[in-house]
Amino acid sequence: MTETDTPEPAKKPRFTSLEIGLITIVSLFLIIIVILIIVFAIQSNNVCTTADCTQSASRLIENMDATVDPCDNFYQYACGGWLKKSIIPEAQSKYGLQNILKGNMEVILKGDSVLEKNVERESPAVTKAKTLYKSCVNNSLIERKGGAPLLDMLPDIFEWPMAVDNWDNVYGKTWRLEDVIARLNWKYGTEVLISFFIRADDRDSTKHIIYFDQQMSFGLLSIDYYSCRGRFAEACRAYEQFMFDLAKLIRTDRGLQINEADIRAEVTRVVNLEKDIASATDFQRRDPALLYNKMQLSTLNRIFAFEVDFQKFNWTYYTAKIMDTVNTKVNDSEKIINYSPSYYGKLKNVLAKYTKRDVQNYVVWRFVMQMVGELSQVYRNTKNVFLKVLTGKASEDALWRWCALYVNGNLGKAVGRLYVQEAFSDNSKELMEEMIKDIQEVFISNLDDLSWMDEETKNAAKDKARAIRARIGYSEDIMNDEYLDNAYKDLSYSGEEYFQNVLQNLEYRTKKQLQKLRRKVNKNDWFFGAAVINAFYSASLNEIVFPAGILQPPFFNKGQPKSLNYGGIGMVIGHEITHGFDDNGRSYDKDGNLKNWWTPESTKNFLELSRCIASQYSKFSWDLANGLHLNGNNTLEENIADNGGIRQAYQAYKKFVKRNGKEPLLPGIDLSHDQLFFLNFAQIWCGSYRPQQAVISVKIGIHSPVMFRVLGSLQNFPEFAKAFNCKKSSNMVSDNVCRVW
Template sequence: MTETDTPKSARKPRWTPLEMGLFTVVSLFLIIIVILMVLFATQSNEICTTADCTHSASRLIQNMDASVDPCDNFYQYACGGWLKKNVIPETSSRYGVYDILNSNLEVILKGVLEKKVDKEAAAFTKAKTLYNSCINEKLIEQKGGRPLFDMLPDIFDWPIAVDNWETVYGKTWRLEDVLARLNWKYATDVLVSFIVDNDDRDSTSHIIYFDQQTTFGLWSKDHYTCKGRYAKACEVYEQFMFDLAKLIRTDRGLKFNEAEIKAEVKRVVDLEKDIINATDPPEFRRDPMFLYNRIELGTLNRIFSFEIDSQRFNWSYFTAKIMDNVNIKVPESEKIINYSPRYYGKLKNVLAKYTKRDLQNYVVWRFLMKMVRALSRAYRNTRNYFLQVQSGATSEDTVWRRCALLVNRNLDNAVGRLYVQEAFSDNSKQLMEELIKDIREVFISNLNDLSWMDEKTKKAAEEKARAIRQRIGYSEDIMNDEYLNNEYKDLNFSAEEYFKNILHSMEHWTKKDLQKLREKVNKNKWSIGAAVINAFYSANSNEIVFPAGILQPPFFSKGQPKSLNYGGIGMVIGHEIVHGFDDIGRSYDKDGKLKVWWTPGSTKKFLDLSRCIANQYSRFSWDLADGLHLNGDITLNENIADNGGIRLAYQAYKKFVKRNGEELPLPGIDLSHDQLFFLNFAQIWCESYRPEQAINSIEMDVHSPMLFRVLGSLQNFPEFAKAFNCKKSSNMVSDNVCRVW
C-alpha cells in the first residue's frame, strides 16, 4: 500500500480517551462560563418594563421631590412633588391619597347607581331609588322645610321654633321619652349614649352599654372656651342655630323676636359647654378594663339618677321605651355596662341648672344639626358657613357625590356588590392571603427576640396572633341576590321622599342593632361593606378586614413590584395585626374577650416602652397648626401600630427577597427596592391640610397627622437609615429609638 492510498483519517494524530474526556470537560466549562457572563451582563442591564412597573415608576417620580435629602426630611422627599401639584378642593378640609382614591370610587358608584337595568334584584332597585331621591334637587327645593315640620311634633317639637311650647307640649314632656325616641327612631344619642353591642367579656353575646354623650356641635372642649382661635367658631355656631330657628319660624308663618331667640340660643350653647366639660377626656378612656363597669339596670336608678324640673330621670323607663319597639323586655336585674360613671355623677349637677325647655331646645338641636343637610338649599346654607369656619372647606360636595356616599352608608352590601362586579378582581385575594401569612409569621418569629416579654405572655401572644381571622375583599354572601333581598326586605324607599327615606333608614338600622340583644354574635358576618378605602382591626372579634376598595395602587397591585406591595398594603396589614397588641387591643384575648392574659412583669415593661413612644410623639409640633404639639397619649395605639407595621412589613419583604431573589429595577428611578419600599410607604400618606383642619386633627384625631406618621415611624426604624445611608447626625436618625413590637 502506498502513502497516497492511506485514508485521511488515519493520517490524523490520535487522542487517548483521557485526553478526549478532558477536552470535553474544559469545553463545557468554558461554554457555561460564557453563558453565565452573558446572562449576568444581560440581567445587570435589565429593568422591569411591564405596564405596572412603568406606571409605578412614573407615579413615584412625580410624587417625590428628589432635591430634598431623604435623611433630612423623608416626608418632603417622598411627597414634595405630590404636595406641590395637588391643591385642596374647595369642598375639602384636607386632601390626600386616600381622598383621591375615594373620589375615584365615588365615580364608580355614580356609574353603577345610575345604570339602568331591565331586570335586577330588589336590593339594587332600592339602592337606586334612594340615590334618585337624593339627587332630585328640584323636588327637594319644592318641599323646603315641610318634611322637617311634619316630623318635629313626634319629638315634642323645638321650643325655639314654635309658639306656646309650654302649653302644647310642656305638660306631657318627659326627658326619657324624648331621648328614647331620638335614639330608636332617629339614630341620635344626646346626653346619654345607649348602645347594644358585643359584650367585651363575652364576645359571643350582646349587652347594653350606657355611655357619655360622644358628639357635640363644636369639635373639642377647647372650642367651648370661645377664646383666641376658638372665638370665631363659637360665634358662627350660635349664628347657625339662630339662622335655622329664624328660617323655621319664618317658613311656619310665625313671628320672630330676635332678642328672645338669641337668649335661648345662648342657653343652649351654655348647656352644651357644661355637658362636654362633664365628659371624661380621651386619655381617661383608653383602658377598656377600667371602662367595663358591669352592674344591674336598677343600680343606675339608685346611684345615677337626676332631676329636670322636679321630674326624676328613670333609667328603667328610658330603657323600656327604647327596647319595647323591638319587643324585648329588660328587667331591673338586667346586666348592663356603664362606661361613664364619673360623667353620670357630674350630669346631675349640670342639669340642675337648666329647665326642661332648655333641655328640649338642646336635644332637638343636636338632631337638627345633622338633618338640615337633607333639606333644601336655604336650610343647608344655615350650616355651610359654620362648617367653613370649623374645617376651612368653602363649599359643599357635588350632589351626586353626597348621594353616592349616602347610599353606600345605608345599603353597603348592595353597593358593595355593584362595586365588586364593576371594579374588583378576585385575583387579589390569593396574593393578599400570602402577604398576610408572611407578615403574621414575622410577628410571631419576632416574639422570640423580645427581651421584655416573658415566655408565658409570649406563648399567649403567639396563640392570639395565629387566631386572628382575616377578611379580604368582600363577603361571599353579597354575591347572592336572595341574601341581599332578605337583608333589605324591610327597607322601602320612595323616589319622591328623600327626607322620609333618611328617617326610615335611621329607624331600620337602629332597630336591627337593638334586636341583637337576645341574639348570639354572628362571627361570620362582615361588619363593613366592600366599597371602602380603609382597613380595620376588631378587638372584640380578633379579626383584620381589608375591603375591596383599598386593594388597589398605590397600596396594592398584583403587577407592581413586591417592594411596593409590602411598603403599601403590607404596612397596612402589619398595622392592623399590631392593633391586636397595642395599648387597647392587648386587653383582649385570642377569642376577643376582655381578659388579663399578660403577666404583671410583661405589662409593666410594655407600658414603659409605650411611654417612650407617647413622649416622642408629644414632642412633635406643627407649624401649620399654630405650633401645637401632638398628643402622644391620644394617638398612642395608632402610633404603636404604625411603628410595628412598618417593621413587620419590611422584614417580611426581606424574607420574600431571600426566597425569590432581587426584583428587577424600575425604569427611570435610581433607587434600590429597599428604598422603594420606604418611598411607597411614605407616599400612601401624602396629604395636605387647611390650617383649621390641622388644628382639629391634633385635638381630635386618634391618628397622628400624616407627616408625623411617616417621620415618627421611620426615625424609630434603623433599617430605614441603613437603606438611605443616613448619618447618625441626620434628622431622620433618632437619638432615642422607641420600639414596642
C-alpha cells in the first residue's frame, strides 16, 4: 500500500452570513452618524454649501494669493493668483475681469440663438442686426474689395492731397475748410479741429443746444508723445510710418508714381500741425461753470474767426452746412455754448502757419486712419504695426468678436433685446432695487456726519441724492417690435457691402443727434444698451444706469452671499451715486441743471478735501510705466467716486446684516464676511497691462490703474484695516486719510 497525503479539513468561515449582515448594518449606521456629525458641524459653523456659495469660494481662492500679507499689499493678496495664471491675449493691451466678461458676452451674441440664427417672422430691427453682422464676418469679400471702398469715397471730402496727384489744381481751387469738416462731421462722424455736437443745455436740461469744443482726440493720444523723445520716440516714429505707408499704399493702388521724399515731407508737416493743435488744447479743465460760455454765432464770427490761406472761417456757414442735413435752419443769432474760447483763440495762430493743403492732409488723415480698420488685411496691417508699438497689441481680435461688438455698438437696442432674451433674468431687478435704496440711504445719512459741509448745502445735497433715478437691466421698450423697428427704420443694410454699411451707420448716428436740436429732452429715454458691461451716471439726467451686462458674477448674483454683492455691484452703485457729487457732478442740481447750490464755505472745504485725494494718488508711482507717477488731477472724479463707493457699500452691507442677521460662511475659505466684502471688491479690479498701455493709462486715463483703485480707496477707509487687524505701521494704513464723502 502506498502512502497518500491526507486532505486538510475545510476551514471554518471567519464570519457567518448573519454576522456579515450585522456588520454591514452597523457600518451603515456609523456612516450615517458621521454624516450627521458633519452636517451638524457645518450647521454649527454656519457654512453655506449651495452651488453658488461653493463656486464663489472656489473663484475667490483661485484668484487670491494667501501667502501675501493683506495689510502689506491687499491688491497682491486679492489678485496674486489671478495675475500669476492670466496671460494678456495678443489682441489686448490690458486684460482683466471686464475683458473676460466681455468675451463671454461676445460668445453669447455670436451663438446660434443670437446673431447667427435665422428666425422666421422676427422683428425687422433684429434682422438688420444680423445682416450687419453677416456683412462684417464676410472676410473673403472684404479682402477682394481691398482699399477700393475708401478710395472711391475720398473725392466726397476733397481727397487726401498726399495720396492723389495735382490736388491743388483739381480740388484746391474750390476747397473750403467749412465744407470739408462739416461733411466729415455730419456724414462721416469725424470731429477734427472743431468738436460740434448737440446736447442738453447745461443750464436748462430740458432743452437741446449746439456746443462747440476743442478737438477731443489725437493720433498720438497726448501732447507728451509729440515730443518724439525718450520713451515716446518709438511711438512717434511708428505714427509717421503708419501715415507714410498708408499714403504710399493708396498711391500704389491708384497706379500713381511714388516720391518717398515728398510723402515724408508732407507727413512731417501733418504731425507738426497735430502737435500744434494738441499744444493749443486744455487737458486740465475742471470747472463746468467756467466751460459754459453762451453766445450767438455772430459772436464766434467776430471774436474767434481764423484763416487758412487767407480764407476766413465762417462759423454760421459751417453750422448751417451741418444743420441743413436735417432740415434745421440756423443764422447768426443762433445761440450756442462755446466750451473752448482759449483753444479757438490759439487755433487762429496755429492755422496761420500752414497751407490749405497741409490742413486738408491733416483733416482727411484723421478720417482715413480710423476707416483703414474696415478694409482688407494689407490696409489694416499699416495700422496694426503702429498699434503694436503704441499699445503693445500683437494681433487683431478674432473677426467674429470684433463684429459682435461692432453690431452691439451700433444697434444696441436690437442686440440688447437678443441678449436679454438669451442671458438675463428679471429676478435680478428686485434685489438691485433694494441695494440701491440701501446705499442711497447711507449716502444721505452720512451727510449729517460731514463736519466740513454746512446745513444749507447738506439739505440741497440730500434733495439731489433723493432725486437720483435708477435704471436697471434694460428698457422694456426694446421688447416691443413696433418701438424697435421704428428706432432703426432709416437703416437698410446689405450683407455684401460692409464698408457701405459702416458709412451708413456713421451718418445715421450723427443725424439722430442733430435732429434733437429743436426738440425737448426726453428724460425717459434710455441712452445705453443692455449688453454693456459697465455702469453710468448722467449729470444732466441725475440718473444711474446698470445695464443687464454688468449684472452677473462676480459683480452680482442673486445666489451668492450679500457680502460679495455689496462688495461688487454695491460698490459700483455707490461709485455712480458719488459721481453726482464729485468734482464735476457737484456742479449740477437735482434736476440736472448747471447751478451753484453750494455755499462758499462748503465749496472751499470740498476743494481742499479734493486736493488731498489728488495729491495722494499723484504720489503713487508705477514700475510698469517706467516709474511714472499717476496724475491725481486727471483721475480725481473717479477717485472721489471710488472712495465714496466703497464706504457707502460697506456701511449698507453692515445695515443689511443688522437687519437680516449674519450670513453663513463660505466653505474652504477662512475669512469673515467683512473680509469677503473687501476681497470681492478687489478681485473685480484684477488686471494686467502691457508696459505701453501702462504709460497710456497714466498719461490720459480718467481712472487710476486698477491696482491703485484698490490700494488708494482702501488706504483711506479705516474699516478695511479693522476687518484685517492691520497695524498702524502697515502699508495699507495711511498716515493721512483723505475723505470727501
